[in-house]
Amino acid sequence: xxxxxxxxxxxxxxxxxxxxxxxxxxxxxxxxxxxxxxxxxxxxxxxxxxxxxxxxxxxxxxxxxxxxxxxxxxxxxxxxxxxxxxxxxxxxxxxxxxxxxxxxxxxxxxxxxx
Amino acid sequence: xxxxxxxxxxxxxxxxxxxxxxxxxxxxxxxxxxxxxxxxxxxxxxxxxxxxxxxxxxxxxxxxxxxxxxxxxxxxxxxxxxxxxxxxxxxxxxxxxxxxxxxxxxxxxxx
Numbered sequence: 001x002x003x004x005x006x007x008x009x010x011x012x013x014x015x016x017x018x019x020x021x022x023x024x025x026x027x028x029x030x031x032x033x034x035x036x037x038x039x040x041x042x043x044x045x046x047x048x049x050x051x052x053x054x055x056x057x058x059x060x061x062x063x064x065x066x067x068x069x070x071x072x073x074x075x076x077x078x079x080x081x082x083x084x085x086x087x088x089x090x091x092x093x094x095x096x097x098x099x100x101x102x103x104x105x106x107x108x109x110x111x112x113x114x
Numbered sequence: 115x116x117x118x119x120x121x122x123x124x125x126x127x128x129x130x131x132x133x134x135x136x137x138x139x140x141x142x143x144x145x146x147x148x149x150x151x152x153x154x155x156x157x158x159x160x161x162x163x164x165x166x167x168x169x170x171x172x173x174x175x176x177x178x179x180x181x182x183x184x185x186x187x188x189x190x191x192x193x194x195x196x197x198x199x200x201x202x203x204x205x206x207x208x209x210x211x212x213x214x215x216x217x218x219x220x221x222x223x224x225x
Contacts, residue, residue, distance in 0.1 A: 009154070034213055043204060043216040044157075051211060090156065092214075101172060102147060102206075102214055106156035 002027040004091050004105035012111050013081045021076040021108045023091030030096040033074040035065055038088040038107075047089075050074060051096075061085070081112045116140050120205050120217035127195040127224045135190040135220050137205030143215075145208045146188040148172075148180065150201040151219075157204065163188055195224045 003026045013019045025031060032051055036044040048059025055067045065076045074091060090107045094100040121136045139146065144165045149157040159172030163182040177199060179191040188207075192199060202221050208214035 032211065036216075043218045044206075046213040046215070049213050101159055101162050102208070103159070104149075104157040106154065 002093055002095060002100070002103045004093050004103055006089075006091055006105035006108045008108050009106075010109045010111060012113065014113050015083050016080050019076075019078050019081045019085070019110065019112070021089050021091075021110060023074045023076065023105060024072050025074060025091070025093040026072065027093050027095050027100075032094045032096060033065075033067060034092040034102075035059065035063070035074075035076050036090045036092065036104075038090065040087075044090060047076070081110075083112050083114055086110055086112045118205055118207050118215050118217040120203075120220050122220060123218065124221050125223070127192075127222065129195060129197065129224060131195050132191070132193050133195070133222075135192070135203055135205070135222075137188045137190065137217060138186050139188075139205075139207040139215070140186065141207060141209075141215065142185060143207035143209050144185070145210065145214070146182065147206045147208075147214065148178070148188070148190045149204045149206065150174065151204060152201050160190065160203075192222075197224050200224045 005024045034049045035047040038044050050057045050067045058064045088107045091105045094102045118139045147162045148160040158174045161180040163169045202219050204219050205217045206214040
């Protein structure tokens with residue numbers, strides 16, 4: 001069975017500092033990997049995805065993520081955090097082949113302080 | 115651009131009542147999903163569909179049913195509401211190799 005682990009319930013960072021939100025995954029075969037963001041009382045918004053190609057993926061709002069196959073990780077990063085980045089972040093995985101569902105991690109709350 | 119539309123946005127049910135959560139998408143996506151979100155638990159998959167006429171159970175299907183008679187619609191049925199079904203429900207759709215698009219959610223309270 002496929003799974004996603006987000007080891008941190010919360011990440012705190014000061015505005016202007018770099019941020020990292022961690023994600024590791026388990027899936028049979030090659031993965032599709034995704035990051036989503038959720039603001040209070042809203043649905044999930046897509047940030048970025050990895051399917052194939054360059055291990056460094058760039059997405060919306062200045063976010064990027066690095067795919068590391070050997071470590072089965074897909075950490076979300078941003079060079080300079082903004083207060084408005086404060087939200088709940090979800091990592092998700094599905095298998096590249098066959099009928100595969102989209103499995104989410106538990107989410108990581110990012111709090112950016114002024 | 116409607117995307118994924120869920121109705122209703124809010125609902126309060128009494129224990130034992132039934133209701134259907136509606137979900138429709140206008141992107142011609144084959145895949146559709148129903149998730150529930152509970153605080154600190156992330157999103158749990160209830161049911162999913164890979165095309166019209168095809169549905170399958172997810173991680174937490176008990177107490178729910180679905181149907182997929184058309185590509186566009188994927189309603190979720192709660193037959194005998196229980197307090198444990200108090201949650202926020204999200205419908206999503208996607209193609210095989212793209213991201214999933216989410217509706218705005220339905221906040222359900224069972225009292």
